[in-house]
Amino acid sequence: MDIEKMDSNRARPSPSETSEKGSRTPEEMIATVESPLDRGVEADFNMTESDLLEAKALAGQMSLEQVRSMMKTVLKIHNHDPNFPAKVLEKIKQFLANDRIFEEPEKHHELIYEMKLEAALITNNSPYSEVRAVVDNHDDPTIPCSTIRAWVIGLIFSCILGFINQLFSIRFPAIQVASNVAQLLAYPMGKFCEYTLPDWGVTVFGVRHSLNPGRFSKKEHMLITIMANVAYNTPYTNNIIWSQYLPQFFNQKYAGQFSYQILVALATNFIGYGLAGITRRFLVYPSYCVWPASLVTIALNSAFHMQENKAVEGPFNRTFHMSRYKCFLWALGAMFIYFWLPDYLFTALSAFSWMTWIAPDNINLSVITGFNNGLGVNPWPTWDWNILQFDGTDPLMVPFFSTVNKFLGMFFSMFIVLGLWYSNAWYTGYLPINSNRIFDNTAGLYNVSRSIDHRGIFDAAKYEAYSPAYLSAGNLTVYFMFFAVYPATLMYVILNHRYEVLTGFKNLINSFRKNKDPEIGEYQDVHNRLMASYPEVPEWWYLILLLASIGCGMAGIAGWETYTTPAVVLYGLALCLIFVVPVGIVKAMTGIEVTLNVLAEFIGGSWVAGNALAMNYFKTFGYVTCAHAVWFANDLKLAHYVKIPPRHTFWAQIVATFISSFVCVGILNFQMNDIPNVCTKDAAFKMTCPGINTFFTASVLWGTIGPIKIFGAGGQYTALMAGWGAGLVLPVIIWWVQRRFPNVKWMRQIHPIVLLYGGMYWAPYNLSYVIPALPIGWLSWIWCKNRFLDFWAKYNFVVSAAFSSGIALAGIVMFFTLQFNEIELNWWGNQVNSQGCEAEACTWRTLADGEHFGPGLGQFH
Numbered sequence: 132m133d134i135e136k137m138d139s140n141r142a143r144p145s146p147s148e149t150s151e152k153g154s155r156t157p158e159e160m161i162a163t164v165e166s167p168l169d170r171g172v173e174a175d176f177n178m179t180e181s182d183l184l185e186a187k188a189l190a191g192q193m194s195l196e197q198v199r200s201m202m203k204t205v206l207k208i209h210n211h212d213p214n215f216p217a218k219v220l221e222k223i224k225q226f227l228a229n230d231r232i233f234e235e236p237e238k239h240h241e242l243i244y245e246m247k248l249e250a251a252l253i254t255n256n257s258p259y260s261e262v263r264a265v266v267d268n269h270d271d272p273t274i275p276c277s278t279i280r281a282w283v284i285g286l287i288f289s290c291i292l293g294f295i296n297q298l299f300s301i302r303f304p305a306i307q308v309a310s311n312v313a314q315l316l317a318y319p320m321g322k323f324c325e326y327t328l329p330d331w332g333v334t335v336f337g338v339r340h341s342l343n344p345g346r347f348s349k350k351e352h353m354l355i356t357i358m359a360n361v362a363y364n365t366p367y368t369n370n371i372i373w374s375q376y377l378p379q380f381f382n383q384k385y386a387g388q389f390s391y392q393i394l395v396a397l398a399t400n401f402i403g404y405g406l407a408g409i410t411r412r413f414l415v416y417p418s419y420c421v422w423p424a425s426l427v428t429i430a431l432n433s434a435f436h437m438q439e440n441k442a443v444e445g446p447f448n449r450t451f452h453m454s455r456y457k458c459f460l461w462a463l464g465a466m467f468i469y470f471w472l473p474d475y476l477f478t479a480l481s482a483f484s485w486m487t488w489i490a491p492d493n494i495n496l497s498v499i500t501g502f503n504n505g506l507g508v509n510p511w512p513t514w515d516w517n518i519l520q521f522d523g524t525d526p527l528m529v530p531f532f533s534t535v536n537k538f539l540g541m542f543f544s545m546f547i548v549l550g551l552w553y554s555n556a557w558y559t560g561y562l563p564i565n566s567n568r569i570f571d572n573t574a575g576l577y578n579v580s581r582s583i584d585h586r587g588i589f590d591a592a593k594y595e596a597y598s599p600a601y602l603s604a605g606n607l608t609v610y611f612m613f614f615a616v617y618p619a620t621l622m623y624v625i626l627n628h629r630y631e632v633l634t635g636f637k638n639l640i641n642s643f644r645k646n647k648d649p650e651i652g653e654y655q656d657v658h659n660r661l662m663a664s665y666p667e668v669p670e671w672w673y674l675i676l677l678l679a680s681i682g683c684g685m686a687g688i689a690g691w692e693t694y695t696t697p698a699v700v701l702y703g704l705a706l707c708l709i710f711v712v713p714v715g716i717v718k719a720m721t722g723i724e725v726t727l728n729v730l731a732e733f734i735g736g737s738w739v740a741g742n743a744l745a746m747n748y749f750k751t752f753g754y755v756t757c758a759h760a761v762w763f764a765n766d767l768k769l770a771h772y773v774k775i776p777p778r779h780t781f782w783a784q785i786v787a788t789f790i791s792s793f794v795c796v797g798i799l800n801f802q803m804n805d806i807p808n809v810c811t812k813d814a815a816f817k818m819t820c821p822g823i824n825t826f827f828t829a830s831v832l833w834g835t836i837g838p839i840k841i842f843g844a845g846g847q848y849t850a851l852m853a854g855w856g857a858g859l860v861l862p863v864i865i866w867w868v869q870r871r872f873p874n875v876k877w878m879r880q881i882h883p884i885v886l887l888y889g890g891m892y893w894a895p896y897n898l899s900y901v902i903p904a905l906p907i908g909w910l911s912w913i914w915c916k917n918r919f920l921d922f923w924a925k926y927n928f929v930v931s932a933a934f935s936s937g938i939a940l941a942g943i944v945m946f947f948t949l950q951f952n953e954i955e956l957n958w959w960g961n962q963v964n965s966q967g968c969e970a971e972a973c974t975w976r977t978l979a980d981g982e983h984f985g986p987g988l989g990q991f992h
Contacts, residue, residue, distance in 0.1 A: 172245055175218040177260035179921045181441075182252060185268075190251035195236055195243065198250045202227055205253065211627035211869075212419050213532050214259055214720060217876050219249060255657055259421055260916070261530075262772075264924030265430040270661040270774040276350035277779040279332075279342055280324040285358035285783065286790060288313040292363040293791035297798040300365055301373075301810065301820040306946045311932065312939045313359035314352070314428065315463075318435045321347035321355075349436035353773045356428060357766045358783050362791035366396035367755050369799050371747045373823040376803055377810055380827050381587040381744065385691050387803060392796045398684030398700065399751055400792050403759020404784065405677025406704075406711060407767065408670045412642070413635035413712045414764040415771055418656045420719035422768045423529045429772055430928030431936070434459040445922035446915070458926050459933045466516065466937030473515040475945055477960040481515035484899070484964060491967025494975070498552070498564050503964060504972035506545055506565060506605075507899030517938050519907070521900045522892070526908035527931035529722035532880035534908040537723070538901050540889020544608055548893060551604035552975055557847060558601060558984045563972030565605035567894040569832055571598035572983040574974065579831035589741035589835040591992075598983070599840075599847060599991050600832050605894035607851060612890035613729040614854030615861065617710075620725050623862040623884055624713040632712060642670065658771060665776040672781065688748060695745040699735075703752025706731060711760045718761055719768070723888050728754040733842075736833040746834025816951075847985075858887070 173183055202223050209215040226232060226246050232239045252258065256268045275281075292308050299306045325347045332341030372395075375386035385391065414420050434455040445451045453461075473481040484502035486509060491497070498505045502512055512518075519525050526534050551557070552564045561574045569577040582594040602610070624632060681704075685697035710727060718724040728750060735749020763784060770780040802809060802818065810820035832841075842848050862883040869878045892901065916923040948954075955961075967973075978984065985991075 408673030
């Protein structure tokens with residue numbers, strides 16, 4: 132690393148400069164190279180020096196009335212935006228509230244100057260420093276994108292990722308290769324093609340397509356990444372196929388037919404695309420939709436392709452010259468080497484529950500501080516970066532307010548878990564405190580086969596001769612939070628983002644008009660203006676895709692004995708139409724995705740009580756439709772940021788998903804028919820299907836027994852239904868308090884949805900997964916960003932991408948060289964966390980042999 136000491140004796144303004152500043156006009160200030168006010172603007176407005184220079188170039192051309200009009204719109208859009216700088220909002224409110232500024236502008240030079248700079252900044256770039264850090268606000272439409280080599284490499288990775296992830300999805304432990312690995316490996320493959328392939332090509336409709344159009348571009352690289360993004364997830368319906376086909380489950384042999392499998396797979400994989408056209412106006416085009424995870428992907432892309440390497444001032448009073456690419460390689464190599472320590476050589480560093488080592492059999496100590504079977508109250512519970520990204524994010528990726536809200540939500544809900552367990556409410560004291568499993572009245576795992584007949588349909592007589600289903604204290608808290616988060620999401624968006632939603636609807640309606648009004652909606656940031664150079668994907672393309680998906684889904688369900696109405700596909704669409712925009716807005720702004728799986732499960736299980744297979748389809752279409760629409764919107768935002776033509780993105784998503792679907796279904800048939808004893812404890816290559824077993828158990832619990840018996844009137848957990856009301860009230864309370872105390876800055880950062888989501892992490896996760904993110908997130912997003920913005924902008928997201936890539940590569944190497952061959956390292960450091968209550972969960976109360984808790988036989992129905 133090239134490091135030079137920074138000159139700490141930075142030039143300070145003379146007294147004469149300071150005294151004259153108030154008498155200069157905004158135009159004179161703009162013409163000044165650098166002033167004390169400029170340095171204040173850089174700090175308060177989160178601008179780097181290059182941001183300021185670009186803003187100055189445009190600010191001089193803006194009239195006061197233009198600035199006033201724009202600031203009114205900015206305030207409407209960003210007033211409740213936790214990502215938008217609070218100091219900037221204060222300045223905007225001060226600017227708009229004082230009519231004298233417009234009557235006597237000569238007396239308010241400084242504020243006018245600042246507002247012109249802000250208006251110029253958000254016109255010429257993004258209003259968010261984290262976006263400006265990695266997203267270029269310039270575009271060259273001649274850069275190659277949808278090239279032959281990009282398609283070949285992208286499809287290769289689509290097949291490889293689909294093959295590996297499907298093959299090892301049923302193994303314990305499983306392995307999954309994410310798209311960041313494809314993004315990492317695609318670069319050397321693209322450069323190899325650049326250096327070796329000849330410039331041979333053909334001209335089609337006036338466009339020449341060459342094997343080697345020149346330098347491997349960032350747009351080609353991102354198109355490959357987008358293809359990998361949509362291809363690495365296996366079809367959700369494969370879970371249904373497993374539960375139908377295997378003899379230990381429903382034993383429905385028709386589920387082994389390829390035509391049935393591919394129809395339902397294509398339906399669920401593509402139905403979300405059909406709604407992507409609608410989401411663009413709400414989740415892709417608006418500048419407030421940041422999509423934090425996409426910034427890490429773009430940072431990695433920029434590290435490979437950015438030629439400029441500007442020195443930046445950083446910590447320790449030094450200037451850093453290292454390029455992003457070099458930083459990425461160093462960080463990746465360091466994490467690749469380091470990850471072997473907590474994940475293989477010394478696994479106690481990963482689950483670092485050091486306090487339980489004092490007394491492994493102490494129930495209270497283990498319950499409070501334990502990593503494996505406790506609540507994880509530990510000041511430093513892990514040395515493993517992979518633990519910090521358990522939910523797909525890490526503290527360098529998401530805004531700090533998201534990290535804090537997640538922690539607070541989990542911390543306060545911990546007292547609910549403790550209260551339930553220690554009071555033995557609903558007999559939770561007989562069960563592990565934080566398990567996601569389902570139990571019977573002997574505290575054993577629930578045996579679903581004792582409640583169903585040979586068809587997999589609920590058998591009331593067998594159920595009443597066995598046991599109700601019981602949940603742990605942690606799992607009960609999770610369901611309460613799930614019930615609360617759905618109405619809370621809708622209420623939060625109505626209270627805080629109704630203007631943005633209405634603007635999206637106006638834009639959507641406007642898109643169908645012949646004489647479109649270009650002025651409808653929010654201010655047009657630079658990325659929207661640059662993307663206007665490319666033809667947009669017509670809505671009817673998405674409509675055709677939607678109709679085809681509906682047709683495939685209905686054909687698959689109606690054509691075989693699924694005991695399910697084809698209307699379940701339309702139910703999934705209806706649920707998605709209600710939630711896709713609110714869920715998308717929350718994820719785009721916070722990095723947190725509210726999934727509809729429990730809601731779809733609850734509604735579907737109530738609708739078709741007694742039929743687990745039908746409930747599975749209700750759950751699948753209710754959950755997957757919205758989830759895929761949000762994921763695809765994320766990819767569309769990626770393309771929007773990198774300026775990939777929308778039609779190239781559309782076809783890349785469609786083709787990669789189509790091919791990956793066939794690959795995954797093909798591997799599924801190989802697994803079901805050619806792996807000996809698959810999904811049993813004697814399965815070859817450890818293909819024991821832990822996920823499939825959990826899926827089947829849940830499907831029988833919520834589909835066969837049904838949520839009415841569990842949560843309905845007279846059910847053992849009816850009180851949890853209060854979560855629906857709590858979810859409606861919480862956003863209203865926070866909204867009122869934020870307006871009652873508008874000058875309390877930290878109140879703007881309280882986000883009710885993320886708070887509730889933090890409470891949903893229990894069972895099986897705990898505070899050990901969230902606590903370490905707090906100091907790291909603060910160090911990055913607060914300390915470093917506020918003091919060394921250029922340094923933070925250059926390296927923060929690159930380091931995040933490097934760490935996740937290093938872990939992925941180390942995990943793959945470790946899996947195939949050691950874990951696959953069952954080579955283990957047995958010593959104290961790998962065994963200390965498998966003692967006492969950390970090895971097997973202890974309970975507050977115990978049963979004697981032959982005893983049971985709860986109502987006896989004949990006392991429940």
